[in-house]
Amino acid sequence: xxxxxxxxxxxxxxxxxxxxxxxxxxxxxxxxxxxxxxxxxxxxxxxxxxxxxxxxxxxxxxxxxxxxxxxxxxxxxxxxxxxxxxxxxxxxxxxxxxxxxxxxxxxxxxxxxxxxxxxxxxxxxxxxxxxxxxxxxxxxxxxxxxxxxxxxxxxxxxxxxxxxxxxxxxxxxxxxxxxxxxxxxxxxxxxxxxxxxxxxxxxxxxxxxxxxxxxxxxxxxxxx
Amino acid sequence: xxxxxxxxxxxxxxxxxxxxxxxxxxxxxxxxxxxxxxxxxxxxxxxxxxxxxxxxxxxxxxxxxxxxxxxxxxxxxxxxxxxxxxxxxxxxxxxxxxxxxxxxxxxxxxxxxxxxxxxxxxxxxxxxxxxxxxxxxxxxxxxxxxxxxxxxxxxxxxxxxxxxxxxxxxxxxxxxxxxxxxxxxxxxxxxxxxxxxxxxxxxxxxxxxxxxxxxxxxxxxxxxxxxxxxxxxxxxxxxxxxxxxxxxxxxxxxxxxxxxxxxxxxxxxxxxxxxxxxxxxxxxxxxxxxxxxxxxxxxxxxxxxxxxxxxxxxxxxxxxxxxxxxxxxxxxxxxxxxxxxxxxxxxxxxxxxxxxxxxxxxxxxxxxxxxxxxxxxxxxxxxxxxxxxxxxxxxxxxxxxxxxxxxxxxxxxxxxxxxxxxxxxxxxxxxxxxxxxxxxxxxxxxxxxxxxxxxxxxxxxxxxxxxxxxxxxxxxxxxxxxxxxxxxxxxxxxxxxxxxxxxxxxxxxxxxxxxxxxxxxxxxxxxxxx
Numbered sequence: 175x176x177x178x179x180x181x182x183x184x185x186x187x188x189x190x191x192x193x194x195x196x197x198x199x200x201x202x203x204x205x206x207x208x209x210x211x212x213x214x215x216x217x218x219x220x221x222x223x224x225x226x227x228x229x230x231x232x233x234x235x236x237x238x239x240x241x242x243x244x245x246x247x248x249x250x251x252x253x254x255x256x257x258x259x260x261x262x263x264x265x266x267x268x269x270x271x272x273x274x275x276x277x278x279x280x281x282x283x284x285x286x287x288x289x290x291x292x293x294x295x296x297x298x299x300x301x302x303x304x305x306x307x308x309x310x311x312x313x314x315x316x317x318x319x320x321x322x323x324x325x326x327x328x329x330x331x332x333x334x335x336x337x338x339x340x341x342x343x344x345x346x347x348x349x350x351x352x353x354x355x356x357x358x359x360x361x362x363x364x365x366x367x368x369x370x371x372x373x374x375x376x377x378x379x380x381x382x383x384x385x386x387x388x389x390x391x392x393x394x395x396x397x398x
Numbered sequence: 399x400x401x402x403x404x405x406x407x408x409x410x411x412x413x414x415x416x417x418x419x420x421x422x423x424x425x426x427x428x429x430x431x432x433x434x435x436x437x438x439x440x441x442x443x444x445x446x447x448x449x450x451x452x453x454x455x456x457x458x459x460x461x462x463x464x465x466x467x468x469x470x471x472x473x474x475x476x477x478x479x480x481x482x483x484x485x486x487x488x489x490x491x492x493x494x495x496x497x498x499x500x501x502x503x504x505x506x507x508x509x510x511x512x513x514x515x516x517x518x519x520x521x522x523x524x525x526x527x528x529x530x531x532x533x534x535x536x537x538x539x540x541x542x543x544x545x546x547x548x549x550x551x552x553x554x555x556x557x558x559x560x561x562x563x564x565x566x567x568x569x570x571x572x573x574x575x576x577x578x579x580x581x582x583x584x585x586x587x588x589x590x591x592x593x594x595x596x597x598x599x600x601x602x603x604x605x606x607x608x609x610x611x612x613x614x615x616x617x618x619x620x621x622x623x624x625x626x627x628x629x630x631x632x633x634x635x636x637x638x639x640x641x642x643x644x645x646x647x648x649x650x651x652x653x654x655x656x657x658x659x660x661x662x663x664x665x666x667x668x669x670x671x672x673x674x675x676x677x678x679x680x681x682x683x684x685x686x687x688x689x690x691x692x693x694x695x696x697x698x699x700x701x702x703x704x705x706x707x708x709x710x711x712x713x714x715x716x717x718x719x720x721x722x723x724x725x726x727x728x729x730x731x732x733x734x735x736x737x738x739x740x741x742x743x744x745x746x747x748x749x750x751x752x753x754x755x756x757x758x759x760x761x762x763x764x765x766x767x768x769x770x771x772x773x774x775x776x777x778x779x780x781x782x783x784x785x786x787x788x789x790x791x792x793x794x795x796x797x798x799x800x801x802x803x804x805x806x807x808x809x810x811x812x813x814x815x816x817x818x819x820x821x822x823x824x825x826x827x828x829x830x831x832x833x834x835x836x837x838x839x840x841x842x843x844x845x846x847x848x849x850x851x852x853x854x855x856x857x858x859x860x861x862x863x864x865x866x867x868x869x870x871x872x873x874x875x876x877x878x879x880x881x882x883x884x885x886x887x888x889x890x891x892x893x894x895x896x897x898x899x900x901x902x903x904x905x906x907x908x909x910x911x912x913x914x915x916x917x918x919x920x921x922x923x924x925x926x927x928x
Contacts, residue, residue: 199482199486199491200491203478203482203491203494203495206495209474210474210475210499210502211502213467213470213471213474214471214502214505214506214547217463217467217471217506217509218509218551218554218555219555220463221509221555222554222555254454254456256452256454256459258451258452258453258462258464258512259450259512261449285456287457289457290457328454349513351449351450351512351513352512352513353512353513354513354515381453381454381455382454382455382456383456385455385457385458
């Protein structure tokens with residue numbers, strides 16, 4: 175059927191103009207399509223490129239100013255208040271909290287450089303996080319806590335058990351700015367439910383928390 | 399469907415109309431998509447600027463790659479369809495480019511909006527929009543691109559498509575199935591729509607064919623009608639010409655009739671003058687005879703005898719026998735000469751009267767000899783008397799008495815000459831009818847009646863009468879019952895009456911019962927005279 179259409183196309187094109195011109199246009203169309211697909215590939219590749227990951231602590235850092243709540247898992251989400259990709263992370267966090275609010279003590283820490291005014295972190299993403307039930311939102315001046323926990327990319331999540339042992343670290347979205355079901359989010363929920371997770375670590379998709387970082391895409395876990 | 403055989407011409411025309419309609423629809427939809435491409439381009443940029451304007455590195459930021467994608471990929475995606483729609487509208491290649499571009503726009507917008515599930519509706523909306531082409535083939539590149547996109551990305555970046563790192567191959571089928579699901583309905587709709595378009599084109603072609611046939615028929619009939627109209631115009635023209643010729647002929651006939659009438663008047667005049675001339679001639683003969691046989695020479699002889707005896711005249715007169723009879727002779731001569739003088743004087747008087755009569759007749763004839771249509775104030779009795787006067791000698795000679803029955807007559811506006819012509823003619827006929835040897839009581843009654851603005855003049859004779867069937871025929875041109883008739887007189891009189899706005903009719907109970915001619919004309923009364 176399609177072959178017939180192609181023949182029909184050729185016939186119709188003959189009726190509309192010279193074969194040479196038609197062939198040239200068809201070639202140009204193929205070139206155009208190739209260019210578009212190439213550009214889309216670059217874009218998709220960018221969207222699927224994870225951000226940098228710092229040295230994640232296996233054990234809850236003692237110098238952390240965040241107090242763990244006994245009997246609950248502790249989930250920390252480090253976010254850049256202006257990172258557009260983090261919106262999708264907030265959507266996924268809301269889903270996690272909807273399922274595991276009782277099991278998780280959640281803190282969202284928005285990095286704010288000390289050089290920036292106090293309201294620099296007051297963005298729509300901050301508001302989104304604040305509206306999630308059971309979530310504690312706080313400013314992380316100069317990303318001190320992020321650095322303590324080894325988070326380098328907005329959207330990085332660390333999950334510790336009641337004893338302060340790292341259970342999971344990484345992003346809870348499938349790609350940059352894309353919300354939707356993904357294994358990382360499902361793993362966090364599974365851990366909260368004391369189930370076997372699919373993943374214990376995942377890539378983080380978001381903006382860099384601390385300036386340009388030349389080294390990316392390798393997860394490192396610090397042990398003490 | 400109708401199983402009647404389709405005219406090849408109609409089928410060709412139907413195909414042509416179908417293709418024209420398709421081309422128009424393709425071009426129109428191309429233009430719509432060109433507009434949509436521009437809108438999507440702007441929307442993509444706005445989307446990128448609103449949702450992800452910048453990418454951050456700590457406190458530093460750069461323009462987000464999504465903005466660049468909206469600009470670069472968006473312009474790439476929109477420019478080609480717009481250019482094709484502008485340069486090559488209606489072609490299948492243009493549709494393919496637009497179809498491909500549209501689903502790629504879906505992919506770009508989904509990406510720019512962070513994979514929002516709502517943006518996925520753009521794919522299904524785009525497929526529905528592509529159905530505007532009513533060409534099911536446009537779904538092929540669109541569906542293939544969706545399938546390839548999902549296949550490749552699911553293979554290389556499964557999270558970007560399915561949100562999970564390890565996607566099942568069935569997810570590809572699931573996503574594609576929804577597209578195919580819509581494709582099935584849209585393709586079915588396109589096929590149905592195309593079928594209907596073809597059917598409409600067929601009906602329109604048939605309609606055009608029928609219309610063309612009707613128009614041909616109308617043209618043919620119009621040409622025939624035009625030809626007939628030309629023929630009719632020619633015929634009308636010929637008839638008008640014939641009518642003009644007839645009218646001219648009638649005028650000529652009327653002129654001839656008028657002349658005939660005038661000739662009739664002239665004949666009457668001459669007849670009357672002739673009669674009077676007989677009397678004149680008789681009087682002249684009597685005078686001549688008297689003068690020739692006059693006793694005047696006897697006076698001379700008596701005078702000679704007296705001269706001869708002038709010396710003894712007394713003796714001669716007393717003694718001579720001849721002398722004694724001279725006084726007695728002179729007495730007798732004087733008586734004779736007195737008788738002669740009286741006779742001559744009488745004859746001369748008669749002669750003078752007759753000459754006066756001739757003069758009167760001639761002058762009357764001169765009065766009515768004109769040929770004008772001038773309306774005059776006329777006293778009807780005077781005209782009637784003039785007419786009678788022209789024929790009086792004939793009436794007298796035939797021993798016909800005239801009975802006058804006039805009402806109080808007003809002066810009326812009337813054509814004196816036409817009236818005179820009619821009256822002379824009718825009186826002439828009455829004289830002939832009443833003067834026939836078989837008629838014992840010879841009389842003609844002349845009656846005038848006036849009612850409102852109508853004047854009725856009746857000439858009733860006690861003559862030989864008219865056959866019933868001839869009562870109208872006598873007015874026909876050329877009809878006459880007389881041996882020496884020419885059939886002009888009454889015809890001309892009737893025409894003259896008609897010209898005067900009236901009529902001339904005849905009435906008779908039949909042969910031997912006399913006849914009446916009624917002239918009824920319109921005449922405006924001026925005043926009543928006694």
